[in-house]
Amino acid sequence: MNRQKSSSRFRFVGAAALLVLLALLVPALRDGDQRLYFLAAGVTAAMLLCMIIPARLFSLDRMILSLALYMGAVGIFSIAPADPDAALMQWLRCSVGAVTLIIGAMLIRVLTVSMLTSGITSFLGLLLLAGGLLTRDVTLPFTEAGVILLMIAFSSLLSAHGGIAAMIPGLAGTALLLLQGQTVEAIVLALAIFLLLWSSDGRIIVALAALVVFVAVFFAARQLGYLPPFSPGETHTASLSTLVSAGLFGTEGTAADASLPASSLLYGLAGRYGLVFTGLTLLLYLPLVLRGASVAGSARSRFHAVLAMGCTLLFAFRIPAGLLSAFGVLPLPISPLPLLTDSLPDLCAQMLTLGLLCGISSVNEADLAEDAHLAMLAK
Amino acid sequence: MFSVSPEIYNIISRASRWLFAFFALMLLLFALSWLYDERRKRRERFRSLPEAGNIGEMVVISGSDQLPVDTWFPVPREGILGSLRSCDLVVPCPGVHARHLAFSWQDGTGLVVKSFPGCETFVDGVSLLTAEKSDMPVMVHGSCLQVGSAVLRLQLLAALEHTNRPFAVTVPPPEYPSPAAAQQPLPCSPFPQESALPFTDPPARAYQIQPSRPEQQAGDAPAAFAPEREQQETPVVFTSTAVSEELPPVQPAVPRRKRADRWKEDFSE
Structure with a gap:
């Protein structure tokens, strides 16, 4: 049985490594580009090593x-x-x-439910979100990092002080993002x-109150002119045509439209x-999200459960938002899909989210191992 | 570096796109299979560890129509007790608020209970609303919790005391009343609200102590309490002095019921 369980993991890792190797080798054959050969060897080796060594070292x-x-x-x-x-x-x-x-996975082991955690993460999260308003000349791409910090603060406050206290950083963050x-x-x-507030509290009156407050914030932002007009622009049309122009199996030499983000x-x-x-490839987000939900469901402490589900929801909601905006279905600004972005702060924030999930998963495993130890002692 | 002619590359490029699509499909299937394997493995582990995540159980000593005596709840390491279905411990009794109290297990201390504002809670007879912060009572094995009209007794898992944690029982376990002592309320619950207590409502109730239950595992209590439990193999029925002849005969003990069984009935309704 163990062989069966481990083989699905090895099959996935092997197939992923082979695909990455071939996907980088095939274009290298065209011109004999050294950089592509280097990428083919380096990316595959680094991916394999990272899948094995940190997972074993840090119990990810x-x-x-x-x-x-x-x-x-x-x-x-x-x-x-x-x-x-x-x-490169x-x-x-x-x-x-x-x-x-890896830092995210380590961070979750030192984070505890306290006012200090809530205060620091709230302050840093709001500061990162407000940075764009304070310095209008400089674009600070730390939005996702700020959102993650606010989610940590929200989880800490929700598990220790209830929904009303937890709503404060969430509402402030939403308002800053709208601004x-x-x-x-x-x-x-x-x-x-x-959703977290509703699932954690369970009272319909609390959920309705939260809904009314959020709707009021969005309505106020719309009235004040902070929401962009809901009409599809040229970018959406261009993005849709780019996506479908390559056909089902792609074409050689297709480049992305320069007007696209x-x-x-x-x-x-x-x-x-x-x-x-x-x-x-995009369907691979599904097992990732399901695994995150499973980690949240297995968490022992309320803080870990709320934080894991919050990270999963943040990650999961960005996928349809990115896809719908990319296909021009929703007239929203085009946002990159999680992990498929060339913005370093966004990529780091998304990896931090997954690192928190990895850390909570390892805590769950440690708890389960302790339970097995206790059960053995009780016999 | 090595390169191929454009004709050969064109063939390789076309073939690779089909091959990559096939690989992507395989990867998706492998990932889903991996996920399924992990879930199955987790289910098996939980099946072999039915008490995983719990620190013990709460047994209902006094409840209501919706919460019969001897119903037991598995107690997680932390959670909320209240009458709302979304709570971790659902106690549908008069006087229990929708979210009544929060509890959390602390290694080396016990089950720390924090009552929400305005929610009267007693731990071993001490009110949490009036107790000093320094003297806040902590629940250990055998402690009794009164919320509203419900009285629950905490039974910890056996091995919690055998770990390397510095756990020490600071509060003596409740003594089951002897026939002579049956005239008095149970020592573990000297509650000030006597009118709300079924213990002190003599005409209406007889005391039933059933320490040994059919499903009870031999090792589900700390070793310190095991001899006491063995002495009470046979159910003992005590009646208070006010219980007179006109009282209905004592009903046989109800089988031990898990709270989840009640939920099944609720959903079937």
């Missing part, structure tokens, strides 16, 4: 780690044929992201907080490898 959740690293590698080989230098930079970003993931015009992030944060690697992926490969 292997499934979340493997899926995160594979999605990072997808981001690299989606741009490698067109721009090997950009692919993306590899560096993914390496930093992998380190952030900056980050509608997608504001919707994602508000939805995650509302470079932060989303989805266009390069769909343009080169086609809609079938892109769709199947």
